[in-house]
Amino acid sequence: KTLEEPPAHIIFVLATTEAHKVEATIISRCQRFDLRRIPLSAIVERLAEICQAEGYSLEEAALEEIGRSATGSLRDAINGLEQVVTYYGQSPSLEQVREALGLVVDVRSAELARLALDGNLAGGLALIAAVRDDGADMKHFCKQVVGYLRNLLLAKTGALEALDLPREAAEEAKDAGGKLDRDRIVRVLRAFALADFRDDSPASGGSLPLELALLEVASGGRAAPVDVTPPTAEVVIAVDDSKVDTIELAVEREIEAAPRDGTPVRAASSTDTMGLLDRVRQACKDTDRQLSGLLNGSCEVKSEEVEVVTLGFYHTFHLERIESGPYAKRLEELFSSVLGRTVRIAFEHSPRERVVRPAAKGGHLVEAARQLGARPIGRTSVEGGPDGEPRRDES
Numbered sequence: 263k264t265l266e267e268p269p270a271h272i273i274f275v276l277a278t279t280e281a282h283k284v285e286a287t288i289i290s291r292c293q294r295f296d297l298r299r300i301p302l303s304a305i306v307e308r309l310a311e312i313c314q315a316e317g318y319s320l321e322e323a324a325l326e327e328i329g330r331s332a333t334g335s336l337r338d339a340i341n342g343l344e345q346v347v348t349y350y351g352q353s354p355s356l357e358q359v360r361e362a363l364g365l366v367v368d369v370r371s372a373e374l375a376r377l378a379l380d381g382n383l384a385g386g387l388a389l390i391a392a393v394r395d396d397g398a399d400m401k402h403f404c405k406q407v408v409g410y411l412r413n414l415l416l417a418k419t420g421a422l423e424a425l426d427l428p429r430e431a432a433e434e435a436k437d438a439g440g441k442l443d444r445d446r447i448v449r450v451l452r453a454f455a456l457a458d459f460r461d462d463s464p465a466s467g468g469s470l471p472l473e474l475a476l477l478e479v480a481s482g483g484r485a486a487p488v489d490v491t492p493p494t495a496e497v498v499i500a501v502d503d504s505k506v507d508t509i510e511l512a513v514e515r516e517i518e519a520a521p522r523d524g525t526p527v528r529a530a531s532s533t534d535t536m537g538l539l540d541r542v543r544q545a546c547k548d549t550d551r552q553l554s555g556l557l558n559g560s561c562e563v564k565s566e567e568v569e570v571v572t573l574g575f576y577h578t579f580h581l582e583r584i585e586s587g588p589y590a591k592r593l594e595e596l597f598s599s600v601l602g603r604t605v606r607i608a609f610e611h612s613p614r615e616r617v618v619r620p621a622a623k624g625g626h627l628v629e630a631a632r633q634l635g636a637r638p639i640g641r642t643s644v645e646g647g648p649d650g651e652p653r654r655d656e657s
Contacts, residue, residue, distance in 0.1 A: 266291065283552075299334020302326065308336060309343055318343075319353040327356065331363050371406035374476075375414070378407075378450045379442060383480035390469050390476065400468035401459045407472075411451040414439040418447060449602070450479045456544055538571075539563050542596045553589055556580060564612060571597050571605050574612025581611055 265288055268274060276292065278284060309325045312318070320343075328346065332339035342363055350358040370393055377386040393403055418439035439447070457471035539562065547554045564574040573593075575581040584590060593607045628638070 300336050301334075302329050305329035305332060305334075305336055305339045309339060312340065312343065317352060318347055320346075320359070321356060324354065324356045324359040327359050328363065371403055372410045374472075375407050375410045375450070375454075378454070378476055378479050379446060381480045383476065386476045386480070387473060390472050394467045394469040400472060404454060404457050404459070404472055404475075408451065408455050411447060411454065414442065415444070415447045415451060418442065418444050452599075453478045456541070458544065538566065538597075538600065539573075541600045542593070545596050545600060546592070550592065553592060556583065556589070562612070564610065568603075569605055570608055571601075572608045572610060574610050576612065576614050578611055581609055585609055 265274060276284075276288075281289075281294075281296075306322070306325045306329045309320075309328060310322075313320055313325070324346075325343075328342045329339050331342055346354050346359050346362045349362045354362070370389060374386055374389050374393075377389060394400060413435040416439075417435040453475040454472070457475045459468065459471050539557065543554050543557050546557075560577065560580040561573050561575040564572045566572075573584075575584065584593075590607060590609075594605065597607060598604045
């Protein structure tokens with residue numbers, strides 16, 4: 263209410279990096295200014311002026327590294343310059359600048375990316391183990407792998423100006439990316455970008471998310487189908503002769519009920535479909551936390567067809583919110599991105615079965631007393647006796 267009708271002597275200044283989440287009633291009462299990142303060339307020019315005024319001697323490549331690490335913030339670039347000069351004096355080298363800013367790239371990150379693109383599972387696992395045994399930060403190492411793959415993708419698509427790399431490094435990325443398939447780069451990049459280190463077990467040394475990502479891309483992202491139908495000969499041997507006819511009849515019915523070739527298969531809830539929903543939540547966790555929270559524990563994948571994925575919501579509140587808001591189109595984009603094909607999302611109300619548990623006789627306190635060894639000696643009536651005292655039943 264205060265924002266809608268502010269006092270005349272007050273001016274509110276609102277700052278956010280997620281303007282799309284601000285309510286329309288607030289945006290309509292605001293004057294909006296979009297503050298964009300400062301170009302790298304402008305940052306380098308300003309840093310060069312500071313170096314000249316202060317008597318610092320840094321080569322242009324070093325200033326570019328400082329400006330690139332600031333990601334468009336002039337204040338962070340100036341702080342980075344001060345940090346470098348404090349560590350290594352007024353004339354630091356390019357390597358010293360990279361070391362001071364933590365920009366030293368492990369060359370093994372590019373090697374792991376290449377092994378993943380080639381599907382070399384054994385070589386990739388051995389490299390990850392070597393990096394882990396050297397005591398490297400596996401999360402930071404994974405970021406370097408993602409950065410290398412991103413550069414390959416941008417170079418493959420011809421967006422060299424978006425690489426923000428030195429000319430030699432950009433040309434090298436262009437040559438390497440030109441020899442690779444774009445879809446393969448996207449698949450590998452997505453797997454490593456979604457590696458989650460938050461719940462990683464300490465027993466793995468921090469390498470488990472990287473190993474899982476490598477395994478996913480090396481196996482094509484999906485497990486090989488397993489035929490669980492027992493052979494007819496094994497069934498006949500395992501049962502009595504009197505039951506053979508019954509079992510063969512049941513097998514024939516199962517075969518008749520099975521879908522024919524070319525018919526989309528509706529899969530019931532399984533670990534695969536549950537994993538699909540988890541991957542979609544992970545994909546939107548950083549970009550749309552409201553949608554990620556809305557999907558948390560409120561629904562499940564009821565079926566996955568070639569062109570349609572059906573989500574079942576346990577409560578009508580969540581179902582109506584998904585259908586009425588802008589989430590339906592966003593979900594189609596997320597599921598299509600995760601599955602690697604265009605799909606449509608269908609919604610349905612799928613309430614959980616309510617489990618009714620019989621109440622313990624005498625209540626939970628009596629049950630707890632019984633577990634501790636107590637023995638009931640009577641029962642007191644709630645209504646009481648004629649004199650108003652509680653009535654005791656010795657039966």
